[in-house]
Amino acid sequence: MNEILENTVIAESVNRYVIVAPKIAQRRKAGQFVIVRIDEHGERIPLTIADADPARGTITLVVQAVGKTTAQMATLKPGDCLRDVVGPLGAPTHIARWGTAVVIGGGIGIAPAHPIAQALKAAGNTVITILGARTQSLLIMEEEMRRASDEVIVCTDDGSCGMKGFVTHALADLIAKRGKPDFVFAVGPVPMMKYVSLLTKEHGIPTMVSLNPIMVDGTGMCGGCRVTVGSEMKFACVDGPDFDGHQVDFDELMKRQAFYKEQERLAYQRMQERCQAETLAQTNPS
Ligand SMILES: Cc1cc2nc3c(=O)[nH]c(=O)nc-3n(C[C@H](O)[C@H](O)[C@H](O)COP(=O)(O)OP(=O)(O)OC[C@H]3O[C@@H](n4cnc5c(N)ncnc54)[C@H](O)[C@@H]3O)c2cc1C
Numbered sequence: 001m002n003e004i005l006e007n008t009v010i011a012e013s014v015n016r017y018v019i020v021a022p023k024i025a026q027r028r029k030a031g032q033f034v035i036v037r038i039d040e041h042g043e044r045i046p047l048t049i050a051d052a053d054p055a056r057g058t059i060t061l062v063v064q065a066v067g068k069t070t071a072q073m074a075t076l077k078p079g080d081c082l083r084d085v086v087g088p089l090g091a092p093t094h095i096a097r098w099g100t101a102v103v104i105g106g107g108i109g110i111a112p113a114h115p116i117a118q119a120l121k122a123a124g125n126t127v128i129t130i131l132g133a134r135t136q137s138l139l140i141m142e143e144e145m146r147r148a149s150d151e152v153i154v155c156t157d158d159g160s161c162g163m164k165g166f167v168t169h170a171l172a173d174l175i176a177k178r179g180k181p182d183f184v185f186a187v188g189p190v191p192m193m194k195y196v197s198l199l200t201k202e203h204g205i206p207t208m209v210s211l212n213p214i215m216v217d218g219t220g221m222c223g224g225c226r227v228t229v230g231s232e233m234k235f236a237c238v239d240g241p242d243f244d245g246h247q248v249d250f251d252e253l254m255k256r257q258a259f260y261k262e263q264e265r266l267a268y269q270r271m272q273e274r275c276q277a278e279t280l281a282q283t284n285p286s
């Protein structure tokens with residue numbers, strides 16, 4: 001059991017959880033994740049360790065409520081416990097001294113991008129971070145990213161904050177005005193990572209992406225997280241989640257992510273109906 005110390009809403013449908021997990025807090029490295037189960041009947045969901053405090057024995061998760069489990073997690077309060085938190089899982093991000101490194105985080109991908117920006121900066125790189133969100137109310141962790149970077153460029157699809165446009169526009173602009181960076185790391189929605197990788201391939205910039213396929217066990221046993229990288233089959237939970245963006249088959253990843261859409265929709269609908277019935281029973285106890 002892992003106690004939740006803090007659960008704070010930081011943007012529309014996005015919560016930051018501080019969770020007691022002393023061993024994970026000590027061992028985790030940038031790029032690693034945990035698999036969480038809320039209760040003994042719950043499904044196992046992978047979540048990136050967005051930050052950790054080894055002295056306090058805590059890890060920080062930043063989670064967007066997109067379906068049944070993440071919405072249920074958002075209702076938990078400080079003092080409540082998660083049934084289990086397993087990790088750190090996955091291979092840590094390869095951190096080198098590249099020179100100028102551009103870290104790109106799109107949407108909830110800003111949370112996994114945070115420890116990577118921190119580690120690249122600690123390794124002596126000049127870190128330029130590009131943050132992308134659909135609109136200002138969905139932009140997360142700007143302050144933390146400013147602390148982890150030498151420079152931050154914000155862009156929103158609707159222009160409500162920073163420059164108007166996608167992260168790929170900001171990256172193309174940066175390359176045109178200031179030349180090629182030495183390295184790019186991108187994490188966010190699959191189409192975003194695909195188009196960032198196409199752009200950097202054109203310019204010959206080494207690029208890593210952090211993939212988010214459906215994961216079940218997180219230990220290389222079930223095959224759920226299978227991805228194709230450079231025509232080889234890889235398991236993102238043990239071989240990744242980071243891979244060379246120029247080699248990833250993003251179209252296959254998008255198809256595999258959508259495999260269980262109908263089951264996911266039904267599970268969420270059933271949970272909402274159960275919640276409504278419980279609320280009704282509480283307001284009309286007779
Ligand atoms: C390595 C990794 C790190 C991640 N880190 C974060 C994070 O830091 N913050 C965050 O908000 N989200 C993160 N995710 C995504 C998160 O795991 C899913 O949003 C979550 O599992 C959705 O579950 P649900 O029941 O709420 O929604 P559902 O309705 O079940 O699913 C909604 C969508 O989430 C994805 N998904 C569902 N189940 C899984 C699963 N078991 N594994 C992976 N994806 C799934 C699918 O694309 C699905 O269509 C990460 C995913 C991976 C693989």
Ligand code: FES
Binds near residue numbers: 215
């Ligand atoms: S999640 Fe089962 S093999 Fe990766």
